[in-house]
Amino acid sequence: MIRYLLPLGVFIALVLLLGAGLGLNPRLVPSPLVGKALPAFTLEQLRDPGQTLSQASLDGKVSLLNAWATWCVECRREHPVLVEIAAQGKVPIYGLNYKDQRPEALQWLARLGDPYVASGFDADGRVGIDLGVYGLPETFLVDAKGQIVHKHIGPISTEIWQRDFIPIIERLASGNR
């Protein structure tokens, strides 16, 4: 009996293991930066090249840092959600305009609305590399002490915002009180 059951058992175990593997999304690479401080950076701002945006700009409040570009199709899909989040006014959104052209980026914001308090202009993508950005859009949730508490890869939808971001933001808010 065991002669027949053993191979069957091994087969079922293998199916379960591989089945679980199929359910994972290989595009989602866990970031080693979650739980660490936001890496230091200084960039000129998109709107005003005379001004800079740095990691210090995000200090003292829970905020979002969203990497985006006009050439990124999924960013276009995400944009209305960001505009809505910005309108709610709970969390300020900072932008990382990644490897983009300034006129196009400014036109995009003028046409679709600007949810960003400020966007850093990362023309050569070097700050993007420091942040481990590999597929736009990517969004970091940063706490008041400048620690990255959550990273989302891919466009944020209203559902994802409610499910993944709001609970953390509320927990952080109650922890500060």
Add this chain to the structure above:
Amino acid sequence: MLMATLLALTASAGAIVFEQRDFDNAEQRARYKTLIAELRCLVCQNQNIADSEADLAQDLRREVQRMVLEGKSNEEVIDFMVSRYGDFVLYRPPLKAKTILLWGAPSVLAIGGIVFLLLQLRARRRDTTPSTPLSDDEQARLDALLKNEDL
């Protein structure tokens, strides 16, 4: 015609990205080549950054070149990448609690396979040896049968 198209396709798939990269000496160039061959591209995940034409791979090659020119060691370059993108960028992942299955599975499966094979072979040998010797009567019948066959 079809053959030519196929040839062209395979040739382009295997092509290594050509880029002019300047180094101070051959040792730096060799290190650069080893490093970019061992780092995985995060955009086209089954290519290393040496073969990938993705924008990010190009930027990462530039970063590797910069660090090699600055005299950084291979470990420092690898640490730079891992601190940003995680162990995923390594085509040779480190031995950790999380990767023990990855590293251990081949030897466990090989040893398990050999043990299984040996057990099977032993069981088979046992099956073929008669449990009780033949009686004189049976031996005589067997001899007779064998002799008969010779005819």
